Amino acid sequence: MTARQIAPWIAGAALIAVPFVHRDAYHLHILILILIWAFAYTSWSMMGRFGLVSLGHGGFMGVGAYVTALLWNHLGVSPWLGIPLAMLAAAVLAVIVAYPCFRFRITGHYFVLVTLALSGIVLQVITATRNYTGGSLGYTPDRTRGSQLWALQFDDKAVWYLIALGIWAAGLLVWRWVDRSMDRYALEAISEDEDAAAAAGVNVTWEKLKITVISALMTALAGALYCQYQMFISPDTVSGIAISLQMVFAVIVGGLYVMLGPTVGAIITIMLAEVLRIGFGTKAVGWDNLVYGVLLVVFIIFLPKGILGSILDRLKTRRETRAPAILAGEPKQSTAVRAEVAR
Amino acid sequence: MLVVEGLVKRFGGFKAVNNVSFKVARGEILGLIGPNGSGKSTIFNMLSGTFPPTAGSIKFEGEEIAGLPPHRIINRGIGRTFQIPRPFHRLTIFENVALAGYFGQGRLSRANAEEAAERALAMVGLPTDRRASVEGLGAAGLKKLELAKALATAPKLLLADESLGGLDDNEMEQAADMLRRIRDELGITIIWVEHIMGVLMRVVDRVMVLDHGEKISEGLPAEVSSDPRVIEVYLGTDANAVQAAVARARG
Numbered sequence: 001m002t003a004r005q006i007a008p009w010i011a012g013a014a015l016i017a018v019p020f021v022h023r024d025a026y027h028l029h030i031l032i033l034i035l036i037w038a039f040a041y042t043s044w045s046m047m048g049r050f051g052l053v054s055l056g057h058g059g060f061m062g063v064g065a066y067v068t069a070l071l072w073n074h075l076g077v078s079p080w081l082g083i084p085l086a087m088l089a090a091a092v093l094a095v096i097v098a099y100p101c102f103r104f105r106i107t108g109h110y111f112v113l114v115t116l117a118l119s120g121i122v123l124q125v126i127t128a129t130r131n132y133t134g135g136s137l138g139y140t141p142d143r144t145r146g147s148q149l150w151a152l153q154f155d156d157k158a159v160w161y162l163i164a165l166g167i168w169a170a171g172l173l174v175w176r177w178v179d180r181s182m183d184r185y186a187l188e189a190i191s192e193d194e195d196a197a198a199a200a201g202v203n204v205t206w207e208k209l210k211i212t213v214i215s216a217l218m219t220a221l222a223g224a225l226y227c228q229y230q231m232f233i234s235p236d237t238v239s240g241i242a243i244s245l246q247m248v249f250a251v252i253v254g255g256l257y258v259m260l261g262p263t264v265g266a267i268i269t270i271m272l273a274e275v276l277r278i279g280f281g282t283k284a285v286g287w288d289n290l291v292y293g294v295l296l297v298v299f300i301i302f303l304p305k306g307i308l309g310s311i312l313d314r315l316k317t318r319r320e321t322r323a324p325a326i327l328a329g330e331p332k333q334s335t336a337v338r339a340e341v342a343r
Numbered sequence: 344m345l346v347v348e349g350l351v352k353r354f355g356g357f358k359a360v361n362n363v364s365f366k367v368a369r370g371e372i373l374g375l376i377g378p379n380g381s382g383k384s385t386i387f388n389m390l391s392g393t394f395p396p397t398a399g400s401i402k403f404e405g406e407e408i409a410g411l412p413p414h415r416i417i418n419r420g421i422g423r424t425f426q427i428p429r430p431f432h433r434l435t436i437f438e439n440v441a442l443a444g445y446f447g448q449g450r451l452s453r454a455n456a457e458e459a460a461e462r463a464l465a466m467v468g469l470p471t472d473r474r475a476s477v478e479g480l481g482a483a484g485l486k487k488l489e490l491a492k493a494l495a496t497a498p499k500l501l502l503a504d505e506s507l508g509g510l511d512d513n514e515m516e517q518a519a520d521m522l523r524r525i526r527d528e529l530g531i532t533i534i535w536v537e538h539i540m541g542v543l544m545r546v547v548d549r550v551m552v553l554d555h556g557e558k559i560s561e562g563l564p565a566e567v568s569s570d571p572r573v574i575e576v577y578l579g580t581d582a583n584a585v586q587a588a589v590a591r592a593r594g
């Protein structure tokens with residue numbers, strides 16, 4: 001085995017070992033948040049990397065969190081069943097919104113706007129049904145006494161860390177599975193030129209719908225996971241437009257076209273939020289959003305491949321021994337624009 | 344093999360194609376010519392499913408295909424190239440063609456797609472190296488890639504929107520020979536769209552001429568190029584030169 005093949009196993013073993021050697025609750029808490037959000041960002045980039053920029057993922061995450069919690073509190077449905085149902089609900093919502101878009105070729109900015117509306121609608125529904133959801137005050141799943149497996153509630157942070165780690169790793173595997181499939185070729189082709197992709201035999205609507213549903217399912221799972229861990233959800237923390245924007249920001253900063261880019265984005269955003277919170281306390285509420293905004297502009301202009309994407313690029317050109325197959329799928333905006341003009 | 348009847352396409356009040364009927368026999372190369380805006384590409388787009396016809400029927404191997412989505416039509420065996428090459432820059436040359444091989448043949452298997460890609464690339468004379476990038480290709484190379492993509496879908500009928508503009512004389516001849524070889528060696532029926540008459544006349548079995556969305560002439564190359572209507576609306580003052588070229592080409 002080469003170093004390249006061994007490295008993921010060593011990293012994986014090290015990550016699993018963390019809670020057994022280091023039991024600091026605060027540090028574990030930060031790590032859990034990073035893993036959950038890294039998974040959410042990875043879910044977003046499943047479709048984002050193919051030019052399907054969605055501002056509706058806050059909506060999917062909210063559905064994942066709220067449906068799980070509502071089923072538990074009102075009907076006593078265990079999260080083990082509630083989470084799949086919540087994911088299913090998000091998938092149905094994704095199909096309802098995305099299918100007409102893809103069928104009638106609402107692409108680019110128009111698609112972004114439609115998904116933005118989705119975020120807004122989910123937010124409105126949560127606040128409008130405040131008798132059930134607690135509205136903007138937030139919502140708490142009923143606590144069981146102590147850790148309960150069937151209720152998916154655990155007092156020990158180490159358990160949560162391992163759960164989050166497993167789901168995050170599963171997210172990376174899904175990313176890689178898509179990356180190595182022929183569907184990636186199809187989606188790259190679609191992102192450049194839908195007509196030419198169709199002329200190569202690709203069912204454009206179906207391919208886009210598939211990746212959107214996968215992305216929505218994963219995002220809903222992230223929302224449910226966040227809900228079960230934090231035991232408190234509010235539109236500000238798991239749903240709405242702010243969360244959607246945060247996903248876009250984190251992924252662009254980390255690197256949209258590489259597997260670990262969204263994870264790097266999660267590390268940066270959560271560290272940033274923590275630093276601001278500890279350094280400035282309540283005086284800095286909302287500052288992280290301001291910093292996000294400024295950084296987003298800077299990154300889009302100067303580092304469109306994100307931090308990890310750019311670093312890997314730099315390493316690659318330095319080695320220059322391997323062909324550019326490793327990082328397939330780099331932004332070639334100029335050529336895409338040219339194709340647009342030619343049409 | 345292909346029977347088109349009463350094909351009409353309206354864009355708003357404009358009739359891009361007006362009541363066009365024609366047949367293509369298996370193993371034939373049909374040339375489709377006409378000045379810019381005569382409806383050639385519109386006919387292609389309807390045959391390949393890019394958009395549905397306003398009226399009329401398209402029967403391929405006895406079955407109606409008018410209005411089917413593009414991927415269905417390709418899976419039935421009609422491949423196409425675009426007038427302006429439309430490669431996927433995010434993919435390598437090989438991936439471009441393998442993509443068409445995989446999806447164009449109805450997702451048979453990855454191995455099958457890669458095999459089809461290798462054969463198609465070899466046929467058109469592009470490198471089968473899996474890492475070669477699209478960026479290095481010139482105008483002629485991009486046209487070859489376009490053709491390889493269409494061939495990888497294993498078509499029975501190839502719609503070649505070949506417009507040889509942008510190629511020099513030598514490249515034009517090569518492109519024309521390529522189409523003939525595709526027919527002779529792979530047994531693929533071809534409809535070839537072009538607006539330059541010269542090279543096309545040498546290769547095709549029959550020609551159909553369009554003007555303002557209507558078919559104005561159809562027949563053997565020699566007949567068509569001496570048809571007064573064709574000379575009047577399409578060839579204009581260059582008619583003599585073209586006839587001479589045809590005569591030369593035919594020996």
